[in-house]
Amino acid sequence: MPKILVIVPFALDAEGIGRRRNQLRAVKLDPDSDFHFRPVKAGPTSFMSAHDWTMMDLAIFEAGASAEEEGFDAVCIDTMSDSGMAALRSVLDIPVVSPGRASMLFALTLGSKFSVLAQWQPALARYKKAIPEYRLERHCASVRSFDMPPNFDQLLDGKQEAVFPRMLEVCMKCIEEDGADVICLGSTTMHQAAEWLAERLPVPLINPGPLTYKLVESMLALGLTHSRVGYPKPLTPKLPMVHAMLEAAARQEAESRGR
């Protein structure tokens, strides 16, 4: 029975984790797979600047760095930003899968150009950085936002009627004006809209979280993991230091809330 750790990039309570966990329902999975959702201890509040990405990398790394010792067989990271993925791969031998690059590459197995649907304008900076880094500019038709501030805990709850049609309209622009063959949802926080959009769009829609669950199952089934040449191990790992840092961050967060 493979145990898979899914790292949720915000310090959510049980209810918030439940909303993330609901992504499992969107995809048929091996009944033997056992998915455990775990939030980070602390981290950035927003997610739109390099300050936030720096903190997020560390928080996600900390949440997963001991996954192998804890008996997990693989790790999924529940954010399109791929935060913490490279660092986790450098210390873990088990597969570590994150949806950002993976969903773009998967989109290209279904069509020759993809567009990314972003939540709002401030989210665009991240894709503008990531897509050239992944060398995928020539395959990216566009990145468009539907201009709605994200809520990383509540997700799209209660906003379906207002937001889904707007998302659809922007996707149609990506297809008709920009030439997208495939749409990638720009965030795992949009998963509640995936089914509704997929029914109405003339092209495939990638729902990034569920894709990672399938990918990780495939890697386990094929006996594949990341390249050690691509992700060399640290000569001097400092895991106790990273744990101490996140414990300090969580304490600081609790104190600042209590104040």
Place this chain on the structure above:
Amino acid sequence: MARILVIVPFPMSDAELAQRASQAKSARLDPALELEFRSVRAAPANYASEHDSMLAEISILDAGKQAEAEGFDAVCIDTMSDSGLAALRSVLDIPVIGPGRAAMLFALTLGERFSILMMWDRWRHLYQKTIAELNLDWRCASIRSIGVAPNNRTLLAGKEGDVFPRLLATATQCIEEDGAEVILLGSTTMHQAHAYLAEHLPVPVINPGPLSYRLAETALALRLRHSRRAFPTPLVPKPRQIEAMLTAAASLEARR
């Protein structure tokens, strides 16, 4: 009088810090410019993996996050990896210069193709990241190493006789076999070899640390700084949380 904070990416003794600071002597700088070298409070042991890069980012962000409030006019990051560059730019309105990106772009003002000369292969990923971000692949003739593990505290002191000729031989291969028109030193820790290489090589050799000081001076003189469109500010900055994390890290390092 302009004050520039130079962030050194490893915790160091005063003597080691002075050795880092000595690279400033190799470039003529505005006498009204004051460079202040400051070590990070905790750091990865080296820059050989993604685990290390992640720790480098947060430790450099911590060291420079208050630079503007402390009265500095600009920040230079003393590592070719440009670790912490984007994060510091997101929280500071003063110029922040990282020598990696700057050295590659500057090299292209002097020739069409550059090579990067490094101590060992474990640094390769640092340059590949910047080259990918800037889309400079075909401008980079090669990245070659002499296969000698670096010491980020003592630098090249005592190793000149062995290391300098090897650097020269490898740089010559970059020029003759790979087509490099400009050579970049792959690390600010190699600055002691710069004068020797510049004297013996037929192409320009970029010494990244001093270049970054000149670029900081230039940015101030032209009143230019990074674009806020490219480096948006965080909606909720968390300087205290970063402070707390590095304090925890530093106390653990001290106990070792």
